[in-house]
Structures are given as structure tokens and as C-alpha cells.
Amino acid sequence: MPVTLALDTATPFLTLALAWEGGTLEISREVGRAHAERLADATRELFGEAGLPFRADTLVIGTGPGSYTGVRVGASYALGLGRVWSAPVLGVSTLEGLVQGSGRQAVSQDARKGNVYSAVYDAQGGVVQQTVEPVAKREATEFTATLDGLPHHQDTPPSGLSLLRAGLAHGVREWQLAYL
Known part of the structure; x- marks a missing residue:
């Protein structure tokens, strides 16, 4: 299995994951706005902890929505x-990193002023299989009122392994960043 690195800097968390033939490893640390200061060292530490040389065959980037600077720091580093490394960089929505387990579920992140960026997905094993409601900015109370008991993962740290699996399953090479 080739080595895959996933990273996301769109939220207050620095989220990283590695997958290789010998296993997987992920971290998610709250860093506020210090992504630029911590990303390179944290990535090298992750490779060191995995016992791997500093090289991946594929990269996956969480494309937001998120803070303008945070999203750009991660995208620049990944690119x-x-x-x-002559490796492709595949993009997926940061919201896919909030998906957990299997079944239909809603995910959202604070978009300020009473709004959220949200989506509804059908997932299998922590990977989005189908988008039921695409990522959009919505009024928070209006969105939660439509969930009708659906599991809702809100403002949680993205899972690096969820992003990694999503990127390998359906990440796109022609991606765009989404800002708050």
C-alpha cells in the first residue's frame, strides 16, 4: 500500500493522518490560529512516529469551509x-472529516452570526457514499430543525482518517478552497 498523508487546517484544529501498509496514525490538536507555525513540524513528527521516511505517494487536503488563512496554509503546504514528492493532491470538503461510522448523518461547523456550514451525507464505515444535502451556508436553527432525529456532528475536530479515506474514495484533483 502506498503512503497517503491527509491534512486539514480549516478549523481551529490541526488535523493530520497517515496510512501505509503497516497501519494508520492520526492526530488532531487544537492550535487556534497557529497552523502555519505548527504544520511542518507536526507533519514530520507524524512520519517519525510512524517510522516512515518523509514522503507520501498521495496527499489529501481538507478544502474547507474554514478560516481564510487556515485553509490557505494547509493548501499551500500540501501543494x-x-x-x-511528485504526488497528487486530492481535495475533499472538511465537513467530510466530521462523518462518523455508517448511516445518514448531518454535519456542521459554525459559520458565525447564527449560521452554519452544513451537509447531510450517507456514509459507510466513516466514508461518504452519497451527498444527500450538499455543503451550504444555512441558518443554524433552521438547519437543526430539519434534522428530525438524524445524528448530527457539530463543531467537532475533523478526523484525519475520515478525510484520508474520503480523499482516496472520491477526492478530486481540481479542487477549490471554501472560506467562512
Whole structure:
């Protein structure tokens, strides 16, 4: 199995994951706005902890929605590594990192001023299989009122392994960043 690195800097959390033939490893640390200061060292530490050389065959980036600077820090770093390593950089929505387990579920992140960025997905094993409601900015109380008992993962740290699996399953090479 080739080595895959996933990263997300769209939220207050620095989220990283690695997958390789020998296993998987992920971290999610609250860093506030210090992504630029912590991303490179945390990535090298992750490879070191896995006992792997600092090189991946594929990268997956969480494309937001998120803070303007945070999203751009992660995307720039991933694109730089992708170029140096001659590896593709696949993009998926950061909201896919909030998906847990299997079944239909709602996910959302605070978009300020009473709004959320939200989506509803059908998932299997923590990977989105179908988008029921696409990512959109919605009024928070209006969105939660429509859930009718659906599991709702709100403002949780993204899972690096969920992003990684989503990227490998359906990540796109022509992605765009989404800002708050």
C-alpha cells in the first residue's frame, strides 16, 4: 500500500493522518490560529512516529469551509509537498472529516452570526457514499430543525482518517478552497 498523508487546517484544529501498509496514525490538536507555525513540524513528527521516511505517494487536503488563512496554509503546504514528492493532491470538503461510522448523518461547523456550514451525507464505515444535502451556508436553527432525529456532528475536530479515506474514495484533483 502506498503512503497517503491527509491534512486539514480549516478549523481551529490541526488535523493530520497517515496510512501505509503497516497501519494508520492520526492526530488532531487544537492550535487556534497557529497552523502555519505548527504544520511542518507536526507533519514530520507524524512520519517519525510512524517510522516512515518523509514522503507520501498521495496527499489529501481538507478544502474547507474554514478560516481564510487556515485553509490557505494547509493548501499551500500540501501543494508544495505534492510538487516536491511528485504526488497528487486530492481535495475533499472538511465537513467530510466530521462523518462518523455508517448511516445518514448531518454535519456542521459554525459559520458565525447564527449560521452554519452544513451537509447531510450517507456514509459507510466513516466514508461518504452519497451527498444527500450538499455543503451550504444555512441558518443554524433552521438547519437543526430539519434534522428530525438524524445524528448530527457539530463543531467537532475533523478526523484525519475520515478525510484520508474520503480523499482516496472520491477526492478530486481540481479542487477549490471554501472560506467562512
